[in-house]
Amino acid sequence: MQPDPATTVPVPAPSVRRIGKLSRPAFVLLVLGALALISIICFMTLGAKGSWSFVLPFRGRKLLALGLVAYSVAVSTVLFQTVTNNRILTPSIMGFDALYVLIQTAIVFFLGIGALGTLNPQAQFAAEVLVMVAFSGLLFQWLFLGEERSLHLLVLVGIVFGILFRSLSQFMQRLLDPNAFNVLQDSFFASFATVDTSLLVAASVIVGAVTIVGIRLMHTYDVLSLGRSQAINLGVDYKRTVVIILTLVSVLVAVSTALVGPITFFGLLVASLAHSLLGTSRHKYVLPAAVLLGIVCLVGGQTVLERLFAFDTALSIIIEFLGGVVFIFLVLRRAAR
Amino acid sequence: MIVAQGVTKNYGTSCVVDGVSLTLPAGGITSIIGPNGAGKSTFLSMISRLMSMDMGTVTVAGLDVTKTPSDVLARRLSILRQDNHMTARLTVRDLVSFGRYPYSKGRLTLEDKQQIDDAIGYLNLGELSDRFLDELSGGQRQRAFVAMVLCQDTDYVLLDEPLNNLDMKHAMGMMKLLRRAANELGKTVVLVLHDINFASWYSDYIVAMKNGKLANQGPAAEMIDPKVLSEIYDMEIKVHEIGGQRISLYYE
Structure with missing residues (x-):
């Protein structure tokens, strides 16, 4: 039964406290949007020397990369937490990005460093994403598709997988010749100052495609956050929907890891902040809020560090520190209950 | 009408539900009783497609639950389990609104x-x-979830131990409400119950399970019988008639 558009009314949201004429989520989104805009303007203009025709495209590419990272990390974390029905685990904590690093290392290890140079970086990136999706599909679907499992088991499995992937990568890296290792390691150190801009076109296309699929599933997210049995009871095709969402999550993790390297706690930071600022779990608010928070953190943080303090690679450390604090806080609060 | 045929579920080598075939009448309240580990909740989960079955078929109003699209079933059958852990922060109205999701x-x-x-x-x-x-409170939450299930407006309402965590007053209120839903709204209510006196007082039909098998079934008046109950629970159960209702005593 399709709703008659004429009688469609907005979803009631009496729960939200109102600030002025705006509901609380709308107010939060407005403030975050303004902050993100200010960050972007500052990032593009502050400390610009020389011709604008050089500065704007140069910084624009970096801005696009940071934006894609913020978007990928925020959306993948929120959706992953919705599907797994928890607020502590994120794709990075479960070892998704370690998997990506492993795939890249394996390529260099088995095909040689020449493979990185001779292949078209965009085509190589697309291939890596495909491998990533296939592997994560095999590895993680059995975890989330069967009957419900305890969160503690998932945390342990995630940590074990993460260590396994990292150890395998490190083992292969030890056997590489120093030149190859050097090139490889460069891409694994999370850095927002030296984003890899050669993949921007491929990354934008992929993120765009993910977004189109994601928006078509938008109505299922709130229902999935009620948990598996309620989602099935309410008629969501659970298995199919979760497979699609986990695939989207793997693709987004691949995009962000390829652009800036693995970042463990950033997603947790923005997702938790979005939830607590909004006071509601509705995805139509949480998803944009998390993305805007990500942009404020990355673009704003990078601007402040580069222009005010002239630091270069410290942003990832600061973000990881804050995110780690949030993680410990969440774990402790859960234990206290 | 809910028809189960040869429904079987194994966990590893242990058989939790073992070839249960039964027909639950449409309309009224049917209670599933039985000792712990009898497979009652597992059976209910399989009827409501939350759990896959290893063998057998279940049809609800003629729809095969494993083959019918989930969103079609969601307009005919609703299930409320005991464990409703969720991370979403919702108001009561938000939760109840989800009951309309299958339609809108x-x-x-x-x-x-x-x-x-x-x-x-x-x-x-x-x-x-x-x-x-x-x-x-736990009881208020429970009522909110039941409101969501009623809002889903399905002919068949399945509830797994809806009286858990409820005090006497709220347990009675819940059963009266289900009685009203069956009588006034014509719902078919199937629930797993532990308290056989609640089952006796409020159900029309009782199904008893034991060790994964169907132990007995029949109208409530026939099932609340010392011999029948003692066999199901492996203990002595006396039944007294008080004010026209059959009450079991098993505290000695």
């Missing part, structure tokens, strides 16, 4: 809003409707 996929129509108000009123949740679920 998140875009509520005026008719949906009416149904939501009706369900909230039916469970006397009017004053609580803007409170968050984590601010409510």
Whole structure:
């Protein structure tokens, strides 16, 4: 039964406290949007020397990369937490990005460093994403598709997988010749100052495609956050929907890891902040809020560090520190209950 | 009418539900009773497609639950389990609104809003409707979930131990409400119950399970019988008639 558009009314949201004429989520989104805009303007203009025709495209590419990272990390974390029905685990904590690093290392290890140079970086990136999706599909679907499992088991499995992937990568890296290792390691150190801009076109296309699929599933997210049995009871095709969402999550993790390297706690930071600022779990608010928070953190943080303090690679450390604090806080609060 | 044929579920080598075939009548309240580990909840989960079955078929109103699209079933059959852990922070009204999801996929129509108000009123949740679920007591939460299931407006309502965590007053209120839903709204209510006196007082039909098998079934009046109950529970159970109702005593 399709709703008659004429009688469609907005979803009631009496729960939200109102600030002025705006509901609380709308107010939060407005403030975050303004902050993100200010960050972007500052990032593009502050400390610009020389011709604008050089500065704007140069910084624009970096801005696009940071934006894609913020978007990928925020959306993948929120959706992953919705599907797994928890607020502590994120794709990075479960070892998704370690998997990506492993795939890249394996390529260099088995095909040689020449493979990185001779292949078209965009085509190589697309291939890596495909491998990533296939592997994560095999590895993680059995975890989330069967009957419900305890969160503690998932945390342990995630940590074990993460260590396994990292150890395998490190083992292969030890056997590489120093030149190859050097090139490889460069891409694994999370850095927002030296984003890899050669993949921007491929990354934008992929993120765009993910977004189109994601928006078509938008109505299922709130229902999935009620948990598996309620989602099935309410008629969501659970298995199919979760497979699609986990695939989207793997693709987004691949995009962000390829652009800036693995970042463990950033997603947790923005997702938790979005939830607590909004006071509601509705995805139509949480998803944009998390993305805007990500942009404020990355673009704003990078601007402040580069222009005010002239630091270069410290942003990832600061973000990881804050995110780690949030993680410990969440774990402790859960234990206290 | 719910028809189960040869329904079987194994966990590893142990058989939790072993070839259960039965027909539950449409309309009225049917209670599933039995000792711990009899497979009652597993059986209910399989009827409601929450759990896959290893063998057998279940049809609800002629629809095969494993083959019918989930969203079609969601308009005919609803299930409420005991464990409703969720991370989403919702108000009572938000939760009840989800009951309309099978019909409107998140875009509520005026008719949906009416149904939501009706369900909230039916469970006397009017004053609580803007409170968050984590601010409510266990009994109030339970009522909110039942309101959601009623808002789903399905002919078949399945509940797994709906009286858990409820005190006497709320347990009685819940059973009266289900009775009203069966009588006034013509619902078919199937529930797993532990308290055989609640089963005796409020159900029309009782199904007993033991060790994964169907142990006995029949109208409530026939099932609440010392011999029948003693066999199901492996203990002595006396049945007294008090004020026209059969009450079991098993405390000695």
